[in-house]
Structure formats: structure tokens, C-alpha cells
Amino acid sequence: MSVQPGKRRVTSPAISDRDGRFSRRLDPASVQFFVSAVEEGSIARAASRENIVPSAISKRLSDLEALLGVALLERGTQGVIPTPAGEAFLHHARLLLRAVERMRLEMAEYSEGVRGHIRVRASASALSAGLPAEIQSFSRAHRQVKIELEEYETPAIVQDIREGRADVGIGPDILQPEPLKLIPWRHYDLSAVVPDGHALARRRKLSYSALLQYEQVEQGYSSALSQLLDYAARQSGLAKRTRIRVRGFEAVCRMIGSGMGIGVAPSFMRESLGEVYGLRFIPLDEPWAHPKICIMLRDLDSLPNAARSFVDHLRRSATAAGRDGD
Template structure:
């Protein structure tokens, strides 16, 4: 076996096939011909004298040897990034790259605002922000596809370090002139008297709402549903027809609340307060200095409400 092959293009192409599950999709992401990807994978298998994938009708799945190589390759990439970051730190954190993955609610306003504030001090740090479903955040952090994850979680995830676990209760969101806008706290019994703007049934907010309403024997009317959380907030901020109400967390609304463009009111109901925001990193990984600095900046901002 020639160990040099593990440092070359072949490994990068191999990892893309692992990620996408097919030669064709990997080629599209790499912007090369499928034959080029196929050749590089075949080269790896020849050099290592073993098959790395199970070829199936619906795609390619890494076998035991493939999983071992993928884990090694990801650790190697992360070690290179960490050393590069440490070298950058000697120059005063002048450059670096941070990959952030988040659920949609935090990605519209909260995280971009914090990234902009962070870059006012560290102008050389580049960011990539990706939005994905809640159940994908921990997986991508664990697999090394992202440095920092921001998500809502009910239970700890294996292989994940919780840099911060912070209460993130669900608030009732409505227009400034809504009949309930002057209340300091509300019950769901009061809220469901008005039409609701809701996310899909598989969302954490909808599940908490349904559990709480079921326990109390409450029923609600839906004015609008959307898988885009900001669309729901925009809908209710204009009145939403007949005083519609949506549900959101404070961090996701922070800028709008500061501008007083809508009202968000706490709920008394137990289930609507049993939700936590997590800032996640991989448990076995030491982040480069740029990543560590942003995690500290992010957690401080959440704790202090800054």
C-alpha cells in the first residue's frame, strides 16, 4: 500500500461519494465528470487492495473498510484545519474559516447578525452558514461536516459536546395592535381563541403545541401553515386576518422585537417551556482558534441577551 494515496484527490472524491451516496451526485458537487470520480475511487480500492463500497441499485454505501477510511480522512482534514488555525492564531486570528449549521429559525436573523458583529473585530474570518432540519444538525457536526451547530434539542446527542444548553421557551407572536398584545403572560386557552399560523406537524413547536392542547382538551383553528418560519411571523405581524397568532423563540425574533415591529409573549403552559437551544461541537474534536473564538462569542451573546 502506498500511503501517499491517502493525501491526494482520490480521498476527497471518495469522501464526496460517501456523503452523497452516488458517483453522479458526487461529480455534480465536485464539478467534474462522473468518470473522474469513478476512476479515483477505483484507484483507492486498488491501492488499498479492498473494496470500499457496497454497490446497490439505489446508491453506494461504504462498507466496514470504507467507514474506517472515511473516519480517518475526516480526522486528517480536521487536524489540518486545526493546525492551520493555530498558525493563524500566531498572527492574531487574522484568518480562518468557520462552518456553521443551524435550523431555519436561527439562520434568518440571529446568526447572520452575530457573524457580522464577530467580523467587525476579526475581518479575516470567513463563514459558511448552512440551514438544515433539526435532526440533521448533530449528525453533520458529529461527521465533521460542520464546526458549530445551533439547534433545538430535547435530549443530549451521543458524540456531541454541548458548548451551551440554554432555555428557549416558545412565545406567542402577534401584531402590536392585537387584543392580547398588552398581556405579560398568556395561557394556550387564551391563545387558541384566535386563528393560528403554524409550522408543519413534524416540527418541535407543533408537537409541543399538540401535546399541551391534548392534555388540556383544547382545540385550535389554523389560518395558515408553512414550512418557512419567517413567513408565519410576517403573516401575523400584519394582523394575519382576524388576529392570527404564531409561535417562535425569542432569539429568532430578537431584532424584530428590538424594532418593536411585533409582540412576543411568554406562555404559562408547561410543555411550551420545555425546549432548549444547544450550541454543539464534536465531542472528540479540538476546533481551530477561529471556531473556538466564535463559539465563545456566540455563547456569550446568548447568555447575556446581547
């Protein structure tokens, strides 16, 4: 490869090392200083934020660039902005700092007797399909493992798993999230939900287009089911009139029961909510109305031991549920 006259080709032997010297020389403090400089747009403001003199933070950043063999920041009179390489490094830097912080927190928990920490993100459908009972069962057998459970809509679950903010996600496979690994956990059907006495209440099955004659009650725009229903409405060629959007299936059913419209929800919610709100659940006769709730992972082999044990527990419960359904 030729190099133009007057141009200096920058190489970085450290990055090409295969014996781990690069990772040993990469200083998390310098990585933090870089992130602060980008976020503040100024080395002086980053130095104030990190409680260090500007000359020291500037030296750390220069050393970091020398280690990587590329310029990470463009320095000017107005401050600093990341170069294209700096933008790429920023993504990895934030992942690294989150991992270091998580390591610090987990080690603190170990010192207090905790023997594992699992970050779980679950959809409303997963919570309604029996996930709390599975977590309780796992926790009884692993009392020193801490489970951090948060309910998110499916697109946010996928993003948190992809970006390393969660270990395990449980939600419907409606989005087909690439490149996550999906392990089927529960199968379920979607039903039209209408109040008792509604014109559609005595039908045995319904096409989704039949629902579009009426005002709809749905979850928020960002939910996976709402995105699926938007797509189904477009495919039907009919306009969908959504009267109200709420969070969670119980809120959807409550609004339908109060006469605000009709909607779609998992069929298994009939037992807990049908009688409470005076609702009829009518199976949808559509190929897309039979999704699976899946365990979502980046990579099973890279999971911490506690998280892998939790996934194994869920897989055993899925197998048992399949046998029960035979």
C-alpha cells in the same frame, strides 16, 4: 478461536497496528474510487467518472480490500454493490473525503491570506437573538477568519454537526440532541402571538390549550418548534388546526398580523415585530415554554483553532448577557 475447514480466516495486521502505519498506507484516491464505484453501481462507470481505465480502478479496490482485510464490494454481472463492511466503510470514506476537500480549500485560503474558516449553522431564533451582531464583533477582531453562515432548521443543524458538515451550530435545545455537546448561549421565553383586537389579546398569560381553539400559523414540519407544538397538542388531547406553514418567525408574525391565524414565537421578537404587524405577545404558562439557545458541537477539543476562538467569543458574550440580566 477455531476456523472451519476450507475457510480462510482473513486478518489485517495493518488495522491493528498502533504506530500509524495503517493511516499512512490508506490512499485517499482509492477511497474516492470506492465511493464512485458504490454510487455508480459499476466499476466501468466509476472508471469513466474518475477518468481512469477500469483495470486500474479494479486493482486499487482490490488493494484497498487487502489493506482492510475485508471484502467491500460484491461483484456481479450487473455491477457492484457494497457488502455490510462496505456500507460501514462508505460512511467513513465520505467523512474522510470531505475532510480532505476541506483541508484543500482551507490551505488555498491560507495562501490567499485567510487564517481560518468556520462553518456555522444557525436557527431562525439564534439569528433573531443577536447572533449576527456577535459574528460581526468576532469578525472585527479576527479579520483573516472566514465565517460561512447558513440558516437551517434545528434538526438539520444537528445532523450537519453530527456528520461533520459544520463546525458550530447555534439553535434551541428543544430536541435535546445526543451525543452533541450543548453550551447554553441565550435564554428566552415562548409567547402566544395574536393580532391586536383578538379575543385572547388582553390575557396576561395563556396555556397552550387555549390557543388550540383557533387556527394556527406555524413554521415547517421539520422545525424544532413545530415538533414541540405537535407534541404539546397531543398531550393536551385537543386537535391542532394549522392553517399555514411558513419559513422563519418573521413570516409567522406577518401571517398572524394579516389575519391568517395565531401562533407561537420567542418573546424577544415583540420589540422588533410587535408594533410592525400589530401583534400582542402573551407569555405561555407552560413548563416547556422556556428553552435555551445553545452552541452545538461534536467536541470542543477537536475544533480548529479559529472555530474554538469563535466559541470562546460566544461564551464570553453569554456570560456578559447573564450579568446584564442580573
